[in-house]
Amino acid sequence: MDNPLYRQNKAVIFRQEQDEALLFNPDNADIVVINSTGCFIWNLCNGKNRKKDIVNSLVEEFDVSPSKAEEDLLKFLAELENKKLVEKKS
Amino acid sequence: MSLPQNNVSAPKTPELNCLYFYLTSYCNLNCSHCWIAPTYLEKVVAPEEAEFALLKEVIDQALPLGLKSIKITGGEPFLNENIGPLIAYAFSKQLSANIETNATLIDDAWAEFLKENSVKHIAVSLDGPNSTIHEGIRNKPGCFDKAVEGIKSLKRCGLNVQIIMSLCGRNLGYLEETLDLAERYGVDSFKINCISGIARGKAFQNQGATLTVKDYLEIHEKIRSTIGPRHKIKILFDIPPAFKPLRDVKNEAGSCCIKNILGVLADGSISMCGIGNLLSSLKFGHIRENKLRDLWQENAVLKIIRDEMPSKFKGICGRCILKAFCMGKCRAEAYYANNDLLSPFSFCEEAFKAGLFPQGRLFNNKEDSHGQPIIPAK
Ligand code: SF4
Numbered sequence A: 001m002d003n004p005l006y007r008q009n010k011a012v013i014f015r016q017e018q019d020e021a022l023l024f025n026p027d028n029a030d031i032v033v034i035n036s037t038g039c040f041i042w043n044l045c046n047g048k049n050r051k052k053d054i055v056n057s058l059v060e061e062f063d064v065s066p067s068k069a070e071e072d073l074l075k076f077l078a079e080l081e082n083k084k085l086v087e088k089k090s
Numbered sequence B: 001m002s003l004p005q006n007n008v009s010a011p012k013t014p015e016l017n018c019l020y021f022y023l024t025s026y027c028n029l030n031c032s033h034c035w036i037a038p039t040y041l042e043k044v045v046a047p048e049e050a051e052f053a054l055l056k057e058v059i060d061q062a063l064p065l066g067l068k069s070i071k072i073t074g075g076e077p078f079l080n081e082n083i084g085p086l087i088a089y090a091f092s093k094q095l096s097a098n099i100e101t102n103a104t105l106i107d108d109a110w111a112e113f114l115k116e117n118s119v120k121h122i123a124v125s126l127d128g129p130n131s132t133i134h135e136g137i138r139n140k141p142g143c144f145d146k147a148v149e150g151i152k153s154l155k156r157c158g159l160n161v162q163i164i165m166s167l168c169g170r171n172l173g174y175l176e177e178t179l180d181l182a183e184r185y186g187v188d189s190f191k192i193n194c195i196s197g198i199a200r201g202k203a204f205q206n207q208g209a210t211l212t213v214k215d216y217l218e219i220h221e222k223i224r225s226t227i228g229p230r231h232k233i234k235i236l237f238d239i240p241p242a243f244k245p246l247r248d249v250k251n252e253a254g255s256c257c258i259k260n261i262l263g264v265l266a267d268g269s270i271s272m273c274g275i276g277n278l279l280s281s282l283k284f285g286h287i288r289e290n291k292l293r294d295l296w297q298e299n300a301v302l303k304i305i306r307d308e309m310p311s312k313f314k315g316i317c318g319r320c321i322l323k324a325f326c327m328g329k330c331r332a333e334a335y336y337a338n339n340d341l342l343s344p345f346s347f348c349e350e351a352f353k354a355g356l357f358p359q360g361r362l363f364n365n366k367e368d369s370h371g372q373p374i375i376p377a378k
């Protein structure tokens, strides 16, 4: 489980407007607004990328160290998972 | 294969988080746009309505159902002598209390009392920056100065005060001056309301005194781009969330919590909210005759609210991606207009017909629209 796969919950509504996006499950009222980095991560949660793949993409795309990228990524994905917006698979 | 009955748990009744006390059906102002349309009363103390023991009884019965807060409104709630005991009782039960008032009856002694009883938030109606504009809409000479004195008393006690300005053709040009006034007196937030299409609000609309949906959307944009950045005070615009930028959708409350509230009317009737003052079909019973728990669990209207909202919303509300969050904005207004709790909210419906509803806030054809196919099957 150290390098899990992440997949978007298909029921979730995603709307990007300018540099931010709205994510939520239409069956409940829990809404998450994410910034452009969040959108970048969301698009990588395609059921094919594992945690390390996403960290590598973040390091390539943004000016961030691998350890900081991983720390922030895990925090962000934990929130999405908590709200049932993404699913984690080993 | 059939499942044994005891494996199937009954759907949970939601918590009754908040009671809205419409404490009196009288008001000492006579506002052109009021949706409750209370009876005008010149003198300061309204005839006693439900006695305090009954109000206390409602709270006592609501506590085990999940009660956490009360909102006290009216008419003008300070006309009813029960307001003090009600606030003190709520405080003794650790409930948070919010008040909506025209502030004309609030003096330093009242402000101190509210502070001592930890009233959380006081929303004061103020429709303009001077007596001509405010009193032209509220139809009572002298009420501007009294409201401002009330606001000053509340702020001197450090209470959290919000000004609510109901925006219409007559005061649109005075929005910035009213914001300046709010900042001058240290008011904490400023809410802009659209005029509701109920009761006197409807008559006001019919006179052409209100703004169109297009006007409201333009002013909303202007507040975001120019007026807001010029002011420090927090500005909330009460338009449906479909028209708000994403970051504001969540931060600005824009909907009522219809699944978790009940209205208590001045005579002790229990209702969906204040709409029971106008439509007896949305009155559920009376605290003298019914147990609150029975009404909360069994009432047929509440069942529709729980079981059919938002999945069976009609029109634009059925197609809106924010429906579970917004709950169709104001169901009282929808019912008042169409006699149907599931009917679309008029502001959004009008915007949609005028091509002003944001396409990105609609379910698109590929997505499940949750019970409402966008393109009906052939
Ligand atoms: S369409 Fe209905 S659910 Fe959507 S924002 Fe408007 S009122 Fe709310």
Ligand code: SF4
Pocket: B255, B256, B257, B258, B272, B273, B274, B275, B329, B330, B331, B332, B333
């Ligand atoms: S339904 Fe409308 S009037 Fe009733 S509580 Fe909700 S917003 Fe207020």
